[in-house]
Amino acid sequence: MIKNVVFLVLLLPFASFSAEALLRMGGTLKVSAPEFDLTGRLYTAGWKKSVSGIGFVSPDAQGNCPFELKAGDQIKVSCTVTVKQVDADSIHATYRMTPEFDMTLNALFAGFRLPVDKMDGARWKTDTKEGVFPAEYGSSSVFSGRVRRLEVNLALPHTGLLILTFDEPTPVLIQDDRKWGNTFSFRLGNNGEKKYAAGVPFKVAFSLAFSIKESSQLKPMQATISEYNYSAPGMFRGVGGILTGAMGALQDWSALWRFTYSHSLDRMFDGNGAIGYFDLASDPLAQATERASICLFLRGDLSPAQQKVVINLPAAEVSVLKDQVTRVSPDWSWLAWSAQVGTRASGEQPVNSRVLDFKDAYAPEAGSLLSVYTNGVCP
Numbered sequence: 001m002i003k004n005v006v007f008l009v010l011l012l013p014f015a016s017f018s019a020e021a022l023l024r025m026g027g028t029l030k031v032s033a034p035e036f037d038l039t040g041r042l043y044t045a046g047w048k049k050s051v052s053g054i055g056f057v058s059p060d061a062q063g064n065c066p067f068e069l070k071a072g073d074q075i076k077v078s079c080t081v082t083v084k085q086v087d088a089d090s091i092h093a094t095y096r097m098t099p100e101f102d103m104t105l106n107a108l109f110a111g112f113r114l115p116v117d118k119m120d121g122a123r124w125k126t127d128t129k130e131g132v133f134p135a136e137y138g139s140s141s142v143f144s145g146r147v148r149r150l151e152v153n154l155a156l157p158h159t160g161l162l163i164l165t166f167d168e169p170t171p172v173l174i175q176d177d178r179k180w181g182n183t184f185s186f187r188l189g190n191n192g193e194k195k196y197a198a199g200v201p202f203k204v205a206f207s208l209a210f211s212i213k214e215s216s217q218l219k220p221m222q223a224t225i226s227e228y229n230y231s232a233p234g235m236f237r238g239v240g241g242i243l244t245g246a247m248g249a250l251q252d253w254s255a256l257w258r259f260t261y262s263h264s265l266d267r268m269f270d271g272n273g274a275i276g277y278f279d280l281a282s283d284p285l286a287q288a289t290e291r292a293s294i295c296l297f298l299r300g301d302l303s304p305a306q307q308k309v310v311i312n313l314p315a316a317e318v319s320v321l322k323d324q325v326t327r328v329s330p331d332w333s334w335l336a337w338s339a340q341v342g343t344r345a346s347g348e349q350p351v352n353s354r355v356l357d358f359k360d361a362y363a364p365e366a367g368s369l370l371s372v373y374t375n376g377v378c379p
Contacts, residue, residue: 021091027053027067027081029093034154034162034210036112040079040095042069043107045193053079069097069108076100077108090163090209095189098201105196109171109189110204116182118154124174125151137178144173144191152186160210164188167205223251223342227259231277232286241289245296251340252304256297258290307339308353309370311361332367 021031029038040053055067063084069077079097086092095110119133126147133142146169152162166188173187189204196202225248230240248256262268262281273282280286296302311330335341339354360366 023059023063023065023081023083025058025065025067026055027065027079027095029081029083031112031208031210034114034118034160036114038093038110038112038208040067040069040081040097041107041109041111041187042071042075042077042097042105044071044075045104045106047106051075059083074101075103075105081110086207090207092205092207094203094205096201096203099196099198101198103196103198104193105190106193107187107189107191108194108196108202109173109187109191111185111187111189113177113183113185114152116178116184119184123153125153126172133184134176137176140176140179142174142176142184144171146170147172150186163207163209165207165209170204170206223253224255224257225253226257228256229259229278230286230289232275232283237283238285238289240286241291241293242296245293246302247336248293248297249300249302250305251336251342253297256293258293305338305340309335309339309341310353310355311343311358312355313343313358330362330366331364332370335370 021029023029027040030036031038042051043049044051049071051069051071053067053069055065057066059065062082064080064082066078066080069075069079077097077099079095081096082094084092093110097108120135122133124131124133124143126143126145127149128147129143129145131143148166148169150164150166150172154160154162170188171190173185173191175185175187177183177185188206190202225244228240228244230237244256247253258280260278260280262279263276264279267273267279267281269281275283280290333341343358354370356366
């Protein structure tokens, strides 16, 4: 049972920034972290109609994808988006939008939206200005200007830095959509009434990168459980999958291995015979609790705990740890049901975590200090 992990992959088949992305028909670049769709769009004169890209041709091997923006017989824009890998950390996208007729539009741009509930505490920054995404709706315009660079710095638990670097100074609008919906929208291109000549292309070109901050993991290595089971005929084995799946999900572990599905190939699929100590194949209750683990951990029905507490071990002191700590886990192991917990041996301090020196972590009063994460309730 191996949990989905975010790799440095951009499908099509670019290898790039710390997210998964897919260029699809219609010129849509679908990004997974943070999750958004980057599309070509237009607004007709007077803001009467909003149009997104449509198309029925798949991207070619060079990362070119044609699409169309159409709003009636006289509003038709032929478009192509080209996406290429720049380096190990970024991709480059070019949107070319060519009107087929003379027309007046209120906006012509490439854009995306981010949900309000993922922007709490997030910040934005351009070449000359910076600010915080407002917690409450005040004005629809958050920022408007011509820029070479735009950064969106997401806060916990969606931590990361989204960076757009434009080939040339480009009009950018950040809009609070809560008057109409529950998003912040980002328009990269012309915003405001403008006349466009037939056959004259309008281009928006930029590189895009997203870096996930260290706070996404407590430890520098992935955490796995190589073997777990609540063996038969134990009366509490029915909660084994629920407890293990829930703990794995809350702690954001990477993989869980059940020992074992069957010791015999012959009994792997028939399910006949007496219930054994460890085999799931012949134990209906164990199979049911395994499905609970799949739902909680693998499918993601239970999200990782947002709070993080880490015992920091300075590298120079790891060798003397056995002389100063007499037990593996501290007295507050119950905190694992409310926060991600772990130990780190490093000369650097972990970020966005409650950091405890190992001496303080094993002190008798540590549990009462950490009860703040459980609303003051602890064993």
